[in-house]
Amino acid sequence: MDYKVNYYEIEILSPTTVTSGDKIPSFQVVVEGKKAYIIDIMKMIKANKKALSLVETFDFNSNQSFLDRLKIERIDYKSYIKYELDYVGSTNRIREINEIMKTAGRPYIPGSSIKGAARSMLSRALNKEDIYLRSLDNSVKNKKKSEVCDDRAEEELFGSPNYSPFRFLNISDTDVVDASNLELCDIKVLNVCNGKAKWFAGRENIEDKKRAVSIHTEALKRGTKLKGKISSGFIKYFKENSFTGIKNIDIVIDYVSKLKKEVYSYISSEIEFYEKYNNGELTDVLNFYKKLRDMKLADNEFILQVGFSTGYKPKSVIRNIDNKFIQQLKVVSKGRIYEDMFPKTRRLVYKNGKIEAPLGWIKVTLR
Numbered sequence: 001m002d003y004k005v006n007y008y009e010i011e012i013l014s015p016t017t018v019t020s021g022d023k024i025p026s027f028q029v030v031v032e033g034k035k036a037y038i039i040d041i042m043k044m045i046k047a048n049k050k051a052l053s054l055v056e057t058f059d060f061n062s063n064q065s066f067l068d069r070l071k072i073e074r075i076d077y078k079s080y081i082k083y084e085l086d087y088v089g090s091t092n093r094i095r096e097i098n099e100i101m102k103t104a105g106r107p108y109i110p111g112s113s114i115k116g117a118a119r120s121m122l123s124r125a126l127n128k129e130d131i132y133l134r135s136l137d138n139s140v141k142n143k144k145k146s147e148v149c150d151d152r153a154e155e156e157l158f159g160s161p162n163y164s165p166f167r168f169l170n171i172s173d174t175d176v177v178d179a180s181n182l183e184l185c186d187i188k189v190l191n192v193c194n195g196k197a198k199w200f201a202g203r204e205n206i207e208d209k210k211r212a213v214s215i216h217t218e219a220l221k222r223g224t225k226l227k228g229k230i231s232s233g234f235i236k237y238f239k240e241n242s243f244t245g246i247k248n249i250d251i252v253i254d255y256v257s258k259l260k261k262e263v264y265s266y267i268s269s270e271i272e273f274y275e276k277y278n279n280g281e282l283t284d285v286l287n288f289y290k291k292l293r294d295m296k297l298a299d300n301e302f303i304l305q306v307g308f309s310t311g312y313k314p315k316s317v318i319r320n321i322d323n324k325f326i327q328q329l330k331v332v333s334k335g336r337i338y339e340d341m342f343p344k345t346r347r348l349v350y351k352n353g354k355i356e357a358p359l360g361w362i363k364v365t366l367r
Contacts, residue, residue: 003233006366010109010174010226013361014288015185015219015349017100018113018307024097024218026060030067030077031094036087036184037077044080051075065092083179085218088352089186090210097184098217098308106176107218109226109306114364115171116315117306121262122166122251123157123317131156132317133325140328158247165249168235174226181224187215187309188355190282190346197277200345209281209355215347217308219359230366256366259302266305266313267293270358273346281355285348288357300366309347310360 030037045052050073058069070077083105100107135156158164188209189200198205199212206212220226235253238246251258267289274286292303305314318325321342349356 002236003231005229005231008228008230009365009367010114010228011363011365012220012222012224012226013292013303013363014222014357014359015183016109016307016360016362017098017185017217017219017309018109019098019217020101022099024099026093026095027055027058027066029094029097030070031065031087031092032067034086034088036085036094036097038082038085039077040080040082044075044077047080048075060093060095067092083182085182085184086221087184087186089184089214089216090188090212090350090353091186091214094214094216096216098215100182100218100220102179103176105179107179107182107220108176109174109220109362111171111173111228113306114228114304115166115169117304118169118171118255118259119166120315120317121259121266121304122255124262124265124319125258126157126248126251128157129318129320136325136328159245163245163247165235165246165252168232168238168249169252169255170231172229174228177220177224177226181221182218183221185217185219185359186350187217187347187359188212188350189215190277190348190355192277192344195277197279197282209350210353214350215309256300256302259304260297263303263305264293265319269313284354284356285358292361295363297363298365301363303361303363305358305360306362307360310358311346312343314360 024038028039028041030039041051041055045055054069054073054075058066060066067077101110102108158166161167189212191198191200191205193205198207199209201212232252232255235249239249239253271286271289271293274282274289278286295303297303325342346358348358
């Protein structure tokens with residue numbers, strides 16, 4: 001029986017987060033200088049009775065900052081700091097922060113998120129778009145939601161979950177790292193309007209990115225390294241014995257080279273997008289993608305985009321999104337689909353007055 005275990009190392013190439021679903025509310029955040037401090041609010045309230053009244057009555061939508069009010073009340077927030085995050089965003093008024101996955105206060109990347117991103121890219125490599133498109137056709141005719149379409153296509157390609165070839169590719173969670181490896185990201189939503197790049201600002205799209213809506217999230221910093229384990233095995237046996245019922249098991253054979261090819265294709269399409277809509281503000285993002293494209297990867301290395309705010313394309317198995325696909329997706333999708341273009345938005349990190357990079361890019365090295 002063939003069974004292989006690789007230890008992997010991840011290097012964060014752009015701010016990356018898999019969020020827990022929990023939110024850090026505004027009254028637990030103090031921004032001062034180039035730092036955002038996360039406050040142990042219960043500890044503060046127990047130590048200072050004025051703190052409770054302040055939290056209950058302060059208008060977080062007002063022009064006054066929470067920090068200024070703390071100073072007026074002579075409450076030293078620094079005595080109650082849980083941890084701090086580097087932050088150079090567009091606003092000090094933070095409504096809430098999307099919290100990264102943590103265990104015992106230390107962040108990590110779940111193996112399921114890495115595997116999910118790899119699965120989408122490997123499914124593309126099968127060149128079986130017709131199955132998904134046929135399932136989408138049926139969903140439109142029967143007025144079913146897109147989730148049903150995806151489930152049926154997956155079953156046709158891979159059988160039931162118990163017989164999926166992806167069962168033979170197991171990816172562990174990464175180890176945890178110290179919270180000092182986190183930063184606070186200010187995310188802006190790029191929206192293409194009438195052929196021009198603008199920024200989502202609630203009821204309108206505007207040209208001033210600084211005034212656009214901010215989505216705040218904790219993220220692992222560039223250069224952070226995490227480790228984990230990938231195991232694969234028994235593939236040769238199941239490939240040689242068709243009676244086992246495993247469909248398309250070739251997809252997990254030599255998966256690294258397949259991932260490289262599909263990710264390269266995706267990166268090339270993003271370069272085309274940013275070259276078309278770059279108004280001067282997207283140059284750093286365009287150059288980031290060109291550097292990814294030109295990276296010299298060893299045989300045991302691949303890059304991948306994972307996690308929060310990475311968009312539709314890295315999660316889809318459809319390479320060629322044409323007008324017919326957009327019209328059909330509009331019928332079955334819960335979200336808003338524009339007729340002229342899909343996807344037409346991108347979420348990008350705003351830092352030091354500039355649009356810096358997309359989220360979620362990692363390099364994986366197998367040991």
